Amino acid sequence: MHASIEPPTPPSAQLRREDDVLERIAAIVARRMIPEGEVHVGDDAAVLAPFVGQALVSTDVCVLGVHLDAELFPLEDLGFKALASAVSDLAAMGGRPRAAVAAVSAPPGTDLEELHRGLADAATITNCPIVGGDLSQSRDVAVAVTVMGECPDRGAVLRSGARAGDEILVTGPLGRSAAGLRRRRAGAALSDELVIAHRRPCPRIEEGIAARQAGAHAMMDLSDGLGIDLHRLADASHVGFELSHVPVATGATPEEAISGGEDYELVIVTDDPARLRLIFVDRGLRAPLTIGTIRQDQSVRLCDEEAFARRGWQHKL
Amino acid sequence: MHASIEPPTPPSAQLRREDDVLERIAAIVARRMIPEGEVHVGDDAAVLAPFVGQALVSTDVCVLGVHLDAELFPLEDLGFKALASAVSDLAAMGGRPRAAVAAVSAPPGTDLEELHRGLADAATITNCPIVGGDLSQSRDVAVAVTVMGECPDRGAVLRSGARAGDEILVTGPLGRSAAGLRRRRAGAALSDELVIAHRRPCPRIEEGIAARQAGAHAMMDLSDGLGIDLHRLADASHVGFELSHVPVATGATPEEAISGGEDYELVIVTDDPARLRLIFVDRGLRAPLTIGTIRQDQSVRLCDEEAFARRGWQHKL
Numbered sequence: 001m002h003a004s005i006e007p008p009t010p011p012s013a014q015l016r017r018e019d020d021v022l023e024r025i026a027a028i029v030a031r032r033m034i035p036e037g038e039v040h041v042g043d044d045a046a047v048l049a050p051f052v053g054q055a056l057v058s059t060d061v062c063v064l065g066v067h068l069d070a071e072l073f074p075l076e077d078l079g080f081k082a083l084a085s086a087v088s089d090l091a092a093m094g095g096r097p098r099a100a101v102a103a104v105s106a107p108p109g110t111d112l113e114e115l116h117r118g119l120a121d122a123a124t125i126t127n128c129p130i131v132g133g134d135l136s137q138s139r140d141v142a143v144a145v146t147v148m149g150e151c152p153d154r155g156a157v158l159r160s161g162a163r164a165g166d167e168i169l170v171t172g173p174l175g176r177s178a179a180g181l182r183r184r185r186a187g188a189a190l191s192d193e194l195v196i197a198h199r200r201p202c203p204r205i206e207e208g209i210a211a212r213q214a215g216a217h218a219m220m221d222l223s224d225g226l227g228i229d230l231h232r233l234a235d236a237s238h239v240g241f242e243l244s245h246v247p248v249a250t251g252a253t254p255e256e257a258i259s260g261g262e263d264y265e266l267v268i269v270t271d272d273p274a275r276l277r278l279i280f281v282d283r284g285l286r287a288p289l290t291i292g293t294i295r296q297d298q299s300v301r302l303c304d305e306e307a308f309a310r311r312g313w314q315h316k317l
Numbered sequence: 318m319h320a321s322i323e324p325p326t327p328p329s330a331q332l333r334r335e336d337d338v339l340e341r342i343a344a345i346v347a348r349r350m351i352p353e354g355e356v357h358v359g360d361d362a363a364v365l366a367p368f369v370g371q372a373l374v375s376t377d378v379c380v381l382g383v384h385l386d387a388e389l390f391p392l393e394d395l396g397f398k399a400l401a402s403a404v405s406d407l408a409a410m411g412g413r414p415r416a417a418v419a420a421v422s423a424p425p426g427t428d429l430e431e432l433h434r435g436l437a438d439a440a441t442i443t444n445c446p447i448v449g450g451d452l453s454q455s456r457d458v459a460v461a462v463t464v465m466g467e468c469p470d471r472g473a474v475l476r477s478g479a480r481a482g483d484e485i486l487v488t489g490p491l492g493r494s495a496a497g498l499r500r501r502r503a504g505a506a507l508s509d510e511l512v513i514a515h516r517r518p519c520p521r522i523e524e525g526i527a528a529r530q531a532g533a534h535a536m537m538d539l540s541d542g543l544g545i546d547l548h549r550l551a552d553a554s555h556v557g558f559e560l561s562h563v564p565v566a567t568g569a570t571p572e573e574a575i576s577g578g579e580d581y582e583l584v585i586v587t588d589d590p591a592r593l594r595l596i597f598v599d600r601g602l603r604a605p606l607t608i609g610t611i612r613q614d615q616s617v618r619l620c621d622e623e624a625f626a627r628r629g630w631q632h633k634l
Binding site (some may be wrong): 052067088092102158 | 328354356360361362363364365366367368369370371373374375376377378379380383384405406407409410412415416418419420421422448449450451452453454455456459461463464465466468472473475476477508537538553566615634
């Protein structure tokens with residue numbers, strides 16, 4: 001991209017500077033073999049081997065000071081969380097990650113290599129290689145990650161497929177991330193187990209694929225917290241719900257479990273929970289936990305027979 | 318995404334605010350029928366019908382004040398340029414656009430609908446629907462657009478395929494965008510023809526596809542200007558070049574044609590320029606213009622028998 005604000009014409013040696021920075025970053029993100037016939041960083045666009053079945057795409061932007069407190073966490077956590085949260089959106093559809101790109105805007109002097117190490121760490125654990133990127137100046141550090149995935153056989157699992165009588169399950173106890181943030185604010189080390197749950201969220205990719213293959217009716221990730229995301233799923237499916245039990249993670253409060261968000265556990269809706277559990281256990285995945293039932297009446301939004309209000313975090317736009 | 322910085326718990330009505338803004342934006346970007354079986358805005362990830370052949374992906378971030386002067390141009394131009402420049406990267410590979418996502422970070426009070434109208438205009442002219450997005454707060458307005466495309470038969474055309482003796486062509490005269498920016502700074506109207514060339518760049522999608530099908534050896538877009546992009550192509554191909562002629566657009570200066578950038582014309586390298594011209598003319602595309610020849614010796618970088626130095630715009634990183 002050419003800019004509208006022109007700097008003084010620099011000498012030829014400096015002109016290579018952007019290309020040099022891009023080369024160093026490319027070396028950080030290129031941690032594994034590039035498959036035959038693919039081209040990742042370095043051309044106008046990345047070239048990927050054909051996708052199998054439906055293609056999935058999702059984008060997430062994380063801003064330092066909004067999505068991560070720079071006083072409490074290292075910059076690489078911003079990169080990690082941006083990529084992990086985008087991959088979680090693929091997991092929420094039952095997709096398998098194929099590739100990620102990262103567009104970074106940051107003030108001059110930002111440690112772009114540290115930021116990209118975090119991106120690369122998340123790419124490694126999610127098996128989702130970073131195949132391209134872009135850089136620009138700005139006052140804030142913002143990382144926009146876009147991920148692509150594929151759904152080979154049964155189609156992607158949407159939010160809109162829940163039916164009356166279906167069982168609602170989650171892939172794990174909730175509130176770990178919010179509890180970790182609270183502990184970090186109170187002085188806990190970066191290596192504290194719950195703090196790590198906040199810094200290094202783990203998208204439930206294999207769980208999402210298993211739920212899709214088990215024929216789940218509806219699914220989404222709990223990135224904003226059960227207190228708002230379950231309402232979104234119910235709205236999309238035109239149904240209500242009745243919760244019997246919200247599993248609270250060890251060390252978390254019930255409120256953190258409901259409205260903390262950033263856990264990236266999946267909520268799964270199915271009419272065959274026995275089959276779902278069987279497939280999970282067969283693959284060595286933790287058995288999903290039943291939390292309630294889908295109701296026909298859209299206005300029914302209950303937990304322990306009391307109203308379950310929308311609560312969670314939203315951006316001021 | 319949940320944030321690390323927690324606002325006071327808002328009432329339930331306000332909690333719907335983010336979803337409402339997203340719905341209004343979704344209405345702006347959803348200008349055409351969604352194909353059977355696809356899901357665009359509204360779920361965790363967008364679902365697209367299978368891609369044919371190789372998948373292409375590219376990301377571009379545009380920041381207000383860096384890529385567009387907010388005093389001279391309306392905000393919608395930032396959205397337009399961000400999407401058009403990303404699609405141009407697909408054109409540069411010979412790809413056909415399939416989908417775009419836009420991650421926007423902006424200060425509270427930004428006219429997000431105007432910004433998305435610009436994105437939607439570019440999506441319409443490039444036939445590249447916006448299928449998803451994300452929003453966050455930040456001090457600067459930054460738009461990160463990621464586009465996906467496909468290459469059905471012959472593979473994507475890379476920068477690295479140029480061979481000694483190949484002819485170098487461009488899809489049109491150069492410098493229109495830089496000339497338009499200069500004219501706007503001098504007081505020209507937004508409707509001035511060259512100012513429009515700067516505000517509303519048109520990716521050469523059909524030209525790129527035609528060049529791929531004609532068997533072009535190498536290709537790229539001239540987003541940063543011939544003075545730097547041709548060097549990048551030569552570097553990637555391990556070759557030199559000798560230019561005989563740089564076509565300057567009416568109203569532009571020779572320097573604007575070489576180092577202005579943002580024209581988004583394609584540079585095409587082929588050993589069969591007659592076939593390339595024939596296919597272009599047969600499809601009603603403007604015949605490409607020969608500008609020079611590829612040389613074996615990497616150190617040969619000449620124009621009119623004089624040294625052709627790297628010059629163009631780069632970000633300070």
